[in-house]
Structure formats: C-alpha cells, structure tokens
Amino acid sequence: MGEVTKxxxxxxxxxxxxxxAQTGGINAAARALHLNPSTVTRAVEELERQLNVTLFLRGPRGVTLTQPGEAAFARVRTMEKMAESLELEVADSETLPEGRVRLAAPDGVAAYFITPFLPEFMRAHPGLDLSIDCGLWPDRPLDGEADLTLTFSEPTQPDAVAQAIAHVHYALFASREYVSLYGAPATIEEVLLHPYVHHSAQTHQKELWGPRVEAWQVLTHKRIETNASAVVIQAVRNGIGIGAMPTAIASVEPDLVMLDVLKVGPAKLWLVHHRDAVRPARVRLVKDWLKSIFDARRRPWYRSEFVHPSEFAARIEAAGAPRESGTRQTG
Structure with a gap:
C-alpha cells in the first residue's frame, strides 16, 4: 500500500x-471529453489504483464522490485553476496566428465542405498547422483536446460557447449516370424500388427525420449501410444506389442529382469551444475562417429556408458573392 500511495x-x-466529478457521470464526462465511456472508466479506475482509494460511488443516476474523492476533487480543482491561469498567460502572449489548432468535425463536413477551402487558407497562413479529428477512431483520438468543434448535437456543457453557424438541409441524391440508366423516382414509394445507401445516423436522429421517413427507411433495401458520410457520398456518386445527404453536396459534386421526392431538416451545425480557447490568435483565425465557410449569405444552401440546388447559382449571383475555389456552380 505504501508503494502505491507514493x-x-x-x-x-x-x-x-x-x-x-463536475458532470456527475461517466457518459456525461465522455461526451465532454470526446472519449469513449470505457476510456473514462479505465482512467478513473487507474487513478483509484494509483491512490489506493475509492473516489466514486456508482449508482443508477450517476456517481457521487466519496470522502477521499471530495478531498481529491478540491486539490484537482486548485490544480485546474492554476493550469488555466498558466494557459491564459501564455495565450495572451500569442499575437501571431502560428502553431497548431485542433479541430473536431464530422467526417463528411470535414472532407467535403471544409477541405476544398484548405489549400487557399493554408497558403495564406504558412505558420499555421491543423489537426482535424473526425471521430472515426474514438478510442484513438488525435493528440490533445479540440480547440474548436463542429457538431450537429447542441452542446449542454455549462462552460461551452456554442454558435449555430449553418442550417443543413437533407434530400435524396443519385448520380447522373444512375438516373440515366434507371430513371428518377417520382414518389417516396418509388424510391423503395431502388437500392439505398444508408447512413446509420438517420436511424438515431429521429427528431430530424420524423416518423414518416423512419417508417419508410424500414422498408428500404439498404444495399450499403455505414456510419461514414464519405462512404455514402462516394457510393452514390459511383452509382450503387440512392442516398440522403446535405443539399450542400451539390455545390462540390456536380455529378450528383437531387431527387425531388424528400426534403428533411434543417439540422443545425454548431461551432463549439471552451470560453477561453479562442484567446490564441491562431484559434481565432481558424474560428473566423470556419464561420466564413458556412456563411449563408455567400452560400445559400446553409440558410434556414430550403434552397433547391437548381437555384444555387442564381442566389449567389443575386447576393453579389464572387465565385470561389472549392465551390462549383450547379444548374
């Protein structure tokens, strides 16, 4: 025991x-830290072994601190405040947008709606480095906590600063070649005759898709089922079947055609960070850049009202926004 406590x-x-201790539960802490609940549990158990004490009492409603846990929490809270003070002092000294910024984002958003704008941004800021964690390996995240997070789930952490920066509308898409070979379904019932590329999030986001679509999806022939948006887009683009995806995809993938049989949404895309995370100039720079990418005035597909892909070019012209690299006109 003596060796353990040392x-x-x-x-x-x-x-x-x-x-x-702050959130009152393993699952809540896992969401706040962007970790698996099992990873959080292992960390707590390892700390308890190191200290040779029980820190929490587990119950059906979460966890409560034991007496040793209360003492440990008080000490760690002091350490956390000291660490925050140090970080703020260092951050205040940063006046140049140089160094690494860590961004967490869904894979489809990162690959199709952020990456096309990366070359110009990175060329303009040679001292900046980016880590983009798409959460596909939750047990092996990129090193370090995210400075900025893009998410479709509204954050509930009390110390989080959150801003809805885009409204994302969903519709059914097929490739032009697929429509030429098999025709475009005219009703939602006719879609059932076609192979479907299904994203598993559509099963869980019931508040977005609604009971009618949920019932329809039960009947679809899910030729492909995946939890990666990039797989859905590439599968549909290569003619495997029909799939639901953001209408914004029409701005970067002209070979995809929207089918006028289903409109879903909008889902809000949130930009989230800790209230002190944007003190460094490099993080503020990336935050402003992300907001510009999803600016609905320049890119009408991110507006709260639905805009059909056939109207994208006209809406951009009406707004007087210049055509940019990373965005293709659609007709």
Missing amino acids: RRADWSNLRVFFTV
Missing part, C-alpha cells in the same frame, strides 16, 4: 476524474 498520479487521469 506513485505520482497521471495528470490526464486527474483531468478525467475532475470532469466526471
């Missing part, structure tokens, strides 16, 4: 413990 506790485990 071991120095891992700071990453202390931060996990601190978040669990």
Whole structure:
C-alpha cells in the first residue's frame, strides 16, 4: 500500500476524474471529453489504483464522490485553476496566428465542405498547422483536446460557447449516370424500388427525420449501410444506389442529382469551444475562417429556408458573392 500511495498520479487521469466529478457521470464526462465511456472508466479506475482509494460511488443516476474523492476533487480543482491561469498567460502572449489548432468535425463536413477551402487558407497562413479529428477512431483520438468543434448535437456543457453557424438541409441524391440508366423516382414509394445507401445516423436522429421517413427507411433495401458520410457520398456518386445527404453536396459534386421526392431538416451545425480557447490568435483565425465557410449569405444552401440546388447559382449571383475555389456552380 505504501508503494502505491507514493506513485505520482497521471495528470490526464486527474483531468478525467475532475470532469466526471463536475458532470456527475461517466457518459456525461465522455461526451465532454470526446472519449469513449470505457476510456473514462479505465482512467478513473487507474487513478483509484494509483491512490489506493475509492473516489466514486456508482449508482443508477450517476456517481457521487466519496470522502477521499471530495478531498481529491478540491486539490484537482486548485490544480485546474492554476493550469488555466498558466494557459491564459501564455495565450495572451500569442499575437501571431502560428502553431497548431485542433479541430473536431464530422467526417463528411470535414472532407467535403471544409477541405476544398484548405489549400487557399493554408497558403495564406504558412505558420499555421491543423489537426482535424473526425471521430472515426474514438478510442484513438488525435493528440490533445479540440480547440474548436463542429457538431450537429447542441452542446449542454455549462462552460461551452456554442454558435449555430449553418442550417443543413437533407434530400435524396443519385448520380447522373444512375438516373440515366434507371430513371428518377417520382414518389417516396418509388424510391423503395431502388437500392439505398444508408447512413446509420438517420436511424438515431429521429427528431430530424420524423416518423414518416423512419417508417419508410424500414422498408428500404439498404444495399450499403455505414456510419461514414464519405462512404455514402462516394457510393452514390459511383452509382450503387440512392442516398440522403446535405443539399450542400451539390455545390462540390456536380455529378450528383437531387431527387425531388424528400426534403428533411434543417439540422443545425454548431461551432463549439471552451470560453477561453479562442484567446490564441491562431484559434481565432481558424474560428473566423470556419464561420466564413458556412456563411449563408455567400452560400445559400446553409440558410434556414430550403434552397433547391437548381437555384444555387442564381442566389449567389443575386447576393453579389464572387465565385470561389472549392465551390462549383450547379444548374
């Protein structure tokens, strides 16, 4: 026991413990830290072994601190405040947008709606580096917590600053070649005759898709089922079948045709960060750049009202916005 208590506790485990104590549960802490619940549980158990104490009492409604846990929480809270003060002092000294910024974003958003604008942005800021974590390997995230996060889930953390920067509308799409070979379904019932490329999020986001679409999806022939938006887009683009995706895809993939049988949404895309995360100039720069990418005045497909892809070019021209690299006109 003496040897165990002399071991120095891992700071990453202390931060996990601190978040669990703050949020009151393993799952809530996992969401706040962008980790798997099992990873959070292992970190707490490892810390308990290192300290040779029980820090939490587990119950059906979450966790509560034991007496040793209360003492540990008070100490770690002091450490956290000292760390924040140090970070703020260092951040205040940063006046140039240089260094690494960590961004977390859904894979489809990152690949199709952010990456096309990366070359120009990175050329303009040679001292800036980006890490983009798409969450596809949740047990092996990129090093470090995200400075900025794009998410379709409205954040609930009390210390989070969140802004809805885009409205994302969904519709059914097929490739031009697929429509030429098999025709375009005219009704939602006719879609059932076609192979469907299904994103698993559509099963869980019931508030977005609604009971009618949910019932229809039960009957579809899910030729492909995936949890990656990039797979859906590439599968449909290569003629495997029909799939639901953001109407914004028509701005970057002209070979995809929207089918006028289903409109869903909009879902809000949130830009989230800790209230102190944007102190460094490099993070503010990336934040402003992201907001410009999803600016509905320049890109009408991100407006709250539905805009058909056939109207994209006219809406852009009416707004007087210049055509940019990364965006293709659609007709």
